Amino acid sequence: MAAIGRVTQTMLTDRSLTRLQGSLSRLGEIQEQLSTGRVLNRASDNPADASSAMRLRSSIGAQQQYVRNAQDGVGWLDALDSSLGSAGDLVRRARELGQQAISGAAGPEAREALATEIDQVRKSLVTSANVRYLDRPVFGGSTTGSAAFTESGGTVTFAGDANPVNRAVADGVLVDVSVAGPVAFGPDGDSVFDHLGALSAALRAGDLTAVRTGLDALEVDGKRITVARADVGARTNRVEQAGTRASDAELSLTNALSEIENADLPRTTVALQMQEVAYQAALAATSRVLQPSLMDFLR
Amino acid sequence: MAGSFGSVNTAASALRYHQAVMEVASGNIANVTTEGYARRRVVGVSVGAPAQPAMWSRYDGHGDGVRVGSVDRLVDPLLDSRTRREHGAQASLDTRATALARVEASLGEPAGAGISKALAAVRSAWHDLGNNPDSGAVRAQVLSTSQGLVTAVAAQRHNVETEESDQRISLLSGIGEANTLAGDLASTNQAITAARLSGNDASSLLDQRDTMALRLAELTGGTAVENGHGGLDVTVGGVALVAGGTAGALSVTAGIHADGTADGLPLALAVTPPGGTATGVSGLAGEIGGSAVLISTTLPALRAGLQDVAQQLADAVNAVHQSGYDASGAPGQAFFAVDPSAPGGPLVLLVDDPAEVAASGIGGGANRDGSNATALASALASPERGYQQFVTTLGNDVASIRRLAATQQNLTDQVDGSRDQLSGVSIDEETVTMMQAQRAYEAAARVMTTLDSVLDTLINRTGLVR
Numbered sequence: 001m002a003a004i005g006r007v008t009q010t011m012l013t014d015r016s017l018t019r020l021q022g023s024l025s026r027l028g029e030i031q032e033q034l035s036t037g038r039v040l041n042r043a044s045d046n047p048a049d050a051s052s053a054m055r056l057r058s059s060i061g062a063q064q065q066y067v068r069n070a071q072d073g074v075g076w077l078d079a080l081d082s083s084l085g086s087a088g089d090l091v092r093r094a095r096e097l098g099q100q101a102i103s104g105a106a107g108p109e110a111r112e113a114l115a116t117e118i119d120q121v122r123k124s125l126v127t128s129a130n131v132r133y134l135d136r137p138v139f140g141g142s143t144t145g146s147a148a149f150t151e152s153g154g155t156v157t158f159a160g161d162a163n164p165v166n167r168a169v170a171d172g173v174l175v176d177v178s179v180a181g182p183v184a185f186g187p188d189g190d191s192v193f194d195h196l197g198a199l200s201a202a203l204r205a206g207d208l209t210a211v212r213t214g215l216d217a218l219e220v221d222g223k224r225i226t227v228a229r230a231d232v233g234a235r236t237n238r239v240e241q242a243g244t245r246a247s248d249a250e251l252s253l254t255n256a257l258s259e260i261e262n263a264d265l266p267r268t269t270v271a272l273q274m275q276e277v278a279y280q281a282a283l284a285a286t287s288r289v290l291q292p293s294l295m296d297f298l299r
Numbered sequence: 300m301a302g303s304f305g306s307v308n309t310a311a312s313a314l315r316y317h318q319a320v321m322e323v324a325s326g327n328i329a330n331v332t333t334e335g336y337a338r339r340r341v342v343g344v345s346v347g348a349p350a351q352p353a354m355w356s357r358y359d360g361h362g363d364g365v366r367v368g369s370v371d372r373l374v375d376p377l378l379d380s381r382t383r384r385e386h387g388a389q390a391s392l393d394t395r396a397t398a399l400a401r402v403e404a405s406l407g408e409p410a411g412a413g414i415s416k417a418l419a420a421v422r423s424a425w426h427d428l429g430n431n432p433d434s435g436a437v438r439a440q441v442l443s444t445s446q447g448l449v450t451a452v453a454a455q456r457h458n459v460e461t462e463e464s465d466q467r468i469s470l471l472s473g474i475g476e477a478n479t480l481a482g483d484l485a486s487t488n489q490a491i492t493a494a495r496l497s498g499n500d501a502s503s504l505l506d507q508r509d510t511m512a513l514r515l516a517e518l519t520g521g522t523a524v525e526n527g528h529g530g531l532d533v534t535v536g537g538v539a540l541v542a543g544g545t546a547g548a549l550s551v552t553a554g555i556h557a558d559g560t561a562d563g564l565p566l567a568l569a570v571t572p573p574g575g576t577a578t579g580v581s582g583l584a585g586e587i588g589g590s591a592v593l594i595s596t597t598l599p600a601l602r603a604g605l606q607d608v609a610q611q612l613a614d615a616v617n618a619v620h621q622s623g624y625d626a627s628g629a630p631g632q633a634f635f636a637v638d639p640s641a642p643g644g645p646l647v648l649l650v651d652d653p654a655e656v657a658a659s660g661i662g663g664g665a666n667r668d669g670s671n672a673t674a675l676a677s678a679l680a681s682p683e684r685g686y687q688q689f690v691t692t693l694g695n696d697v698a699s700i701r702r703l704a705a706t707q708q709n710l711t712d713q714v715d716g717s718r719d720q721l722s723g724v725s726i727d728e729e730t731v732t733m734m735q736a737q738r739a740y741e742a743a744a745r746v747m748t749t750l751d752s753v754l755d756t757l758i759n760r761t762g763l764v765r
Contacts, residue, residue, distance in 0.1 A: 006720045006723075006725065007720070007725070008728075009723075010719060011719045014715075018712065040409060042404060042694070043408055043691065043697070044701065045698075046698075050690065050694050051691040051694075053409040054687045054690065055687060057415065057419075058687075062422070064423075065423050065426045068427075068430075069429075135433075136433070136667060142666040163661055165669075166669075168426065172677070293726050293730070294726070
């Protein structure tokens, strides 16, 4: 304030009012920060921080979505894993049955019993291969049908497609959470189902050479299923890790956002206290300055 | 010597003078809180010998008392014109800062329920569709969140348009007020001239004149210059609005209809000087100038910025959507359109059948591929950045204009302070003046008494012997 030559009551009143107003509006600002819990209530409060806050909030939303996507992907992969697990067991069981036919010189009735069991195994395997997650056959790619493999006239054919089912688990990272049917169970005509059918037919016919050939083919099928299962396991790991990373990222982004946007409670409270004191002092000073005039001393 | 009764006259002049002083002081005290009142001061002049009464005469007195030389109105025309200029600039900045702050508050960013939130919901819906492309519920969700986004953009544009229409109305009412004031100022100018000619005290009229000129400056940023007859001539944008006792008119020549609606043309203002033809003016300050800047530059830029955001959104979404395939395997259609004149625009949702949402990236028949939906969710990042930039730019503008207004406020306060230092009434000062006058009055009365007793001695007791 420049040197004041002459001071009048109006000047004092006006200035006091302006300053009280200023003090009160600062009090209001602090009160807003405390009641909203945020120092950043509109973009103009701090344009640079507001821009960061918006970016952070958007990233947090993206990370939350990645966590959800990863959870959905893990669901798919778990369904694949359990299906491939039971498929592996079934193929192993079929091979045991075949071995029994070769090692024990079984009679026609016994071979018939073995063949019947292998037919059952084949049926269970078809059920396993048609396992569904959220109503979608997990081995069927992007098919609209309800099954990955269909059986007609004793022949099982692949009804799905080989399109990937991708889940976005991080910025620009897509993970295929499906396994195409032929990759796990072999191509049509040379699939595990065909081999099982041939094995049961060979058993019924008592053709031991054919049984041996069938067992060799089943060994290859079993390996294929194991490889597919290992691949699913690796992808499950990857998706789970991505999910964990996304939730970690969400946490640290939330922290960063809070640092930019949220009011520092102790500091704001102290500031409120100080401003309150300042306001009261201003009120007291104003009441003392505005009260007296020469009149008070002329009696 | 001026005779026996000369001193009585001198005392009488003192009584008259001090009475005048007290009268003026009481007037000052009465007007201590009156807006635009400049304090008055009585200038006393001692009555002395006439310069040369007559050819061979000579004056042998020692002064004939005191008289009221003039009653001065303590103002500084330079300070007044500075006050008008600063108030004009202040009003312009305040108008702009207030309007922009309103628009900004209505954005609801960064933490409120603005466009960002709607965008986040849309992105999340597209991701969910990518996970469950065959779910009708999720498809419907994509459409409803997209409609929510359209509504959010429309709400923002509506806010800006409302502000524009408010500013147009306030510009018109400001112009109405300015024209009324100009007329009043012209007649006050006339009254001042008349009062001067008849020798009346024109101080109150001058107070009114200055108050009106200040308000005119706050409205238009017009400059006022005192003419030779005590009046103020006001020029707005370089064209005379008030000249002596006549007033011209400020008017809108294009941009706003009389009912406050926009006519689609750029805003143009004109001043018709008294007896002249309308001349276009630009670059006004004051409330009208502030509103004019908002109407012709700031708010249209904001509206264009929003439309830009809408365009970016539509382009990004359409490009991906059209490269995908809908539930039946048919290629995706355009998803959004940008139509500034649409009632719910500028963004318009074109797809209304959930089956037409192109979630699949594989054509040639129906399938459950969701890759296009996932791609679309990622494609939203770019328009989102565009919107964030829009908000940051607006935030910067608001912060900057608010800073300017605060700086200007310091200047305005300082000038107001200096003006008040000179023209404001101080009660203490007036009390002192009153007491001085009171004592002087008492002393002059005592002079009377003394003279009376002197005369009493001379007239009643001379020659009496006890």
